[in-house]
Amino acid sequence: MASSINGRNASEIFQGQTLLYKHLFAHVDSKCLKCIVELGIPDIIHNHGQPITLPELASILQIPPAKVSQVQSLMRYLAHNGFFERVTIHEKEAYALTAASELLVKSSELSLAPMVEYILDTTISGSFHQLKKWVHEEDLTLFEISLGSHLWDFLNRNPAYNKSFNEAMASDSQMLNLALRDCKLVFEGLESIVDVGGGTGATAKIICEAFPDLKCIVFDRPQVVENLSGSNNLTYVGGDMFKSIPKACAVLFKMILHNWSDEDCRKILENCKEAISSKSKTGKVIVIDVVINEKKDEHEITRLKLLMDLNMACLLNGKERREEDWKKLFVEAGFQSYKISPLTGYLSLIEIYP
Structure with missing residues (x-):
């Protein structure tokens, strides 16, 4: 035996x-x-x-x-x-x-090397050595424990890290070039769009190139956009999405809402509703983010999504969401309906209607 x-x-x-x-x-x-x-x-x-x-x-x-x-x-x-x-x-x-x-070839149009360099910087990745302490702290994120402040405050005070972060996000945005080729209907018919948390404008530039008649506004922290120059259909605006969002036919969030708690997201979405309600009867919010679906996704895709959920929870008090979580947010923010479509290997495109 x-x-x-x-x-x-x-x-x-x-x-x-x-x-x-x-x-x-x-x-x-x-x-x-x-x-x-x-x-x-x-x-x-x-x-x-x-x-x-x-x-x-x-x-x-x-x-x-x-x-x-x-x-x-x-x-x-x-x-x-x-x-x-x-x-x-x-x-x-x-x-x-x-x-x-x-994707790690630095000269490639789709290079994610800047993402590797930012995420694996010892100061950033070293925060995870504080997981045990994080568990016992009621509200503090890993960044607040290891860096002494929330990520956004840290980036504002450290230009080199802010530059690295923006380059990382811009490199990730280039992947949308592939995805947007198959979902142009999402943007057709829109006269204007504001990319909230749009960084240096990588995503907005992709949209502007595909739709030259569409006016794009990149809306981000003043420190991010203050020295950036726009073009005929691209402008940069600094501000705070928790206070107000520039008026437009549509509002875009690419990998932004997962950074924030449900309470914060509700406030942001309420501001979105105000931004689009008086501008266009066909206005909408476009969210590019993770939708956890353990029943339908492949095991490795679910593993990545759950890993990202843990990452958001630890570092920013954010979260990745299941469809029922997203729906609850939309309803509580006053929206009437939504539609979820696949976009990339792990990201979905969500259209939310007031």
Whole structure:
């Protein structure tokens, strides 16, 4: 008879150990991403024009001979996890870019390298060492515990981090180029739109290019937009979305509402209703955000959404929401109806009507 401990057989215990160790060393995954972005390895392979062998990579990086085998371990691990593809060229093993590592090429139009650099900065990511303290603090976020202030105050006081944050958000916005090609009907017929929390205008510029007759307003903190120049159909306005939102036919939020509590979101949405109600009878609010759907989503998509929910809860007192959570917010803010459509792998597009 197989031995057991606490009613579990050896196989179950070893599976538990494997899961435990997988998460115990999971922090190494993000550090590996940070490393290859800092070394510029995706750029090197891209500029090489074809898959690159380890000796070629070591030569370009000027890696000490004694370190080459260790770098091979790095590349082999990342290849196993889908960031590089191991191929054979002239009977030699070489590494090619995958869809994931192509997003880390800094010169690429769709580069997410700035997101990696911001998120994995030691000051930002180090906040998670305070999780135990965060659990026992009634209202404080991880950032307030580790940085001494809310994220937005920290960014206002630290121009370098503010620049890094805006570059990260702008890089993420470029991904919308792909998504918006299939949902142009959402913006057709609108005369004006205000992008709330629009940063440096990456998303608004994409919309302006697709709809040159649509007037776009980027609305963000004064410190973000004060030195930015607009164009014929793009303007920048500084302000506070909790006080008021510029008038427009539509109001856009890209990954903004998940930063805030339900109470804060209700206030923001109420201001949206005021902004669009007198401007257009067909006005609406457009939300690009996460909708958790554990019953329909693939396991890994749900894992990402729940991970982002935890991230928002810890860092900003925000949250990712299920459809019933979103609906409750819309109704309490005075909206009559809404429609949810898929947008990207993990994001949805929500249209809310007054």
